[in-house]
Amino acid sequence: xxxxxxxxxxxxxxxxxxxxxxxxxxxxxxxxxxxxxxxxxxxxxxxxxxxxxxxxxxxxxxxxxxxxxxxxxxxxxxxxxxxxxxxxxxxxxxxxxxxxxxxxxxxxxxxxxxxxxxxxxxxxxxxxxxxxxxxxxxxxxxxxxxxxxxxxxxxxxxxxxxxxxxxxxxxxxxxxxxxxxxxxxxxxxxxxxxxxxxxxxxxxxxxxxxxxxxxxxxxxxxxxxxxxxxxxxxxxxxxxxxxxxxxxxxxxxxxxxxxxxxxxxxxxxxxxxxxxxxxxxxxxxxxxxxxxxxxxxxxxxxxxxxxxxxxxxxxx
Numbered sequence: 001x002x003x004x005x006x007x008x009x010x011x012x013x014x015x016x017x018x019x020x021x022x023x024x025x026x027x028x029x030x031x032x033x034x035x036x037x038x039x040x041x042x043x044x045x046x047x048x049x050x051x052x053x054x055x056x057x058x059x060x061x062x063x064x065x066x067x068x069x070x071x072x073x074x075x076x077x078x079x080x081x082x083x084x085x086x087x088x089x090x091x092x093x094x095x096x097x098x099x100x101x102x103x104x105x106x107x108x109x110x111x112x113x114x115x116x117x118x119x120x121x122x123x124x125x126x127x128x129x130x131x132x133x134x135x136x137x138x139x140x141x142x143x144x145x146x147x148x149x150x151x152x153x154x155x156x157x158x159x160x161x162x163x164x165x166x167x168x169x170x171x172x173x174x175x176x177x178x179x180x181x182x183x184x185x186x187x188x189x190x191x192x193x194x195x196x197x198x199x200x201x202x203x204x205x206x207x208x209x210x211x212x213x214x215x216x217x218x219x220x221x222x223x224x225x226x227x228x229x230x231x232x233x234x235x236x237x238x239x240x241x242x243x244x245x246x247x248x249x250x251x252x253x254x255x256x257x258x259x260x261x262x263x264x265x266x267x268x269x270x271x272x273x274x275x276x277x278x279x280x281x282x283x284x285x286x287x288x289x290x291x292x293x294x295x296x297x298x299x300x301x302x303x304x305x306x307x308x309x310x311x312x313x314x315x316x
Contacts, residue, residue: 028069029094030129031310036093039122044086044316045095046309047119047128049112052292053105054134054172056165058259061132064291064305065097068129071299072306079314082279086313095119100131105170109138116142127312129305130289132259133160133172136244140175140184143242143285150284151189151239152176155274156246157196157262159215161207172259172290180211188212189239191232193274194221194249197262218264226273236281243278243286243312247305255304257296268304275311283316 029035030046039045048065055061077085086092098115101107112135119126120142128139133156144150154160158173161180165171169178179185190211196218199205208215216228248258251265266274291305 028066028073030069031072031075031094031306033087033092033094035096037096039095039118039124041091042093042095042122042124043090044092044313045119045124045126046092047095047126048097049100049128049131049135050097051100051102051108051131051135052259053102053108054132054170055259056171056173058292058295060292060294061130061259061290062102063293064131064289064302065129067293067296067299067302068288068291068305068309069094071302072309074303075306075310079311082276082314084314086310086316090313090316092313105134109141109170112138113142117145120146125283125316126285127309127316128285128287129309130287130291133244133246133289134170134175135289136287137170137175137178139285139287140179140242141182144184147240147284149184149186150242151236152179152185152191152242152244153236153278154190154192154244154246155194155249155271156192156244157194157218157248157265158246158260159192159195159205159208159213160246161213162204163207177207186239189236190214191216191236193229194218194266196264218266221266221270226270226277229274230277233277233281239282240284241278241281243283245275245286245288245308245312246290247288247301247308248290250304255301257292257294257301258290259292259295260290261295271304271308272311275308275315278312278315281315286312286316288312
């Protein structure tokens with residue numbers, strides 16, 4: 001699916017160094033990359049989606065893209081662990097923010113799907129920064145129009161497979177229930193990593209078991225180590241994979257700025273290791289969601305998110 005990097009008459013856009021960034025006025029873009037709103041000019045587009053209309057508890061994720069951009073100015077290009085410079089490997093730029101409707105989740109979903117279309121048509125893969133987790137649904141709807149049903153790897157404290165909240169079928173707690181119902185996810189190709197904490201009843205995992213969703217709870221990971229994740233990844237090789245990363249997968253000691261924090265999660269270092277294990281998969285798109293700056297301390301959640309976004313670029 002990924003193929004070879006496209007050839008260009010112009011060099012790959014590279015991040016500005018700190019001095020250049022200051023001279024440019026310090027306008028925040030993801031990782032100090034150029035802002036290029038032309039789909040055909042990129043192989044990977046970094047996109048912000050400032051929407052939190054699907055949030056059921058603490059709002060504020062609409063400010064996530066802005067703050068992740070600000071914290072990403074510290075990102076350097078070379079990854080010594082993976083031996084890759086993603087900005088030299090692919091033509092990557094900040095596409096800007098998608099237009100959303102803060103008063104309508106249905107209209108926002110329509111807008112996201114429509115704005116994904118020219119990117120996918122140009123063969124550009126999208127790394128989206130939310131915003132709340134409801135946004136994974138329109139992103140998957142758009143992605144599967146190009147690739148067909150995809151395998152999904154979800155890093156999350158919650159399974160987001162509930163049927164409804166307050167009588168509403170669309171929220172940040174329901175996107176993957178809808179995605180399974182709409183056949184956007186390949187059968188036996190859905191892995192959830194980091195689940196933990198309290199749920200509403202003993203039946204909350206029935207839907208997941210019925211649809212053969214694989215689950216690695218945080219407790220299982222802490223007991224068995226990263227090899228339990230490595231074993232599950234074998235089934236995803238050779239398939240188009242969509243990766244969705246909810247920052248609440250990380251313990252609130254490391255990522256307090258999120259809408260529904262849950263103790264007992266991954267450390268920052270463990271989360272980086274988990275993302276790096278995705279190297280070699282055919283990742284056709286990804287999102288990083290649920291960064292809520294109003295609840296952050298010293299921007300540590302946004303800083304972690306910026307680094308995880310970079311690590312995702314390194315494995316795309």
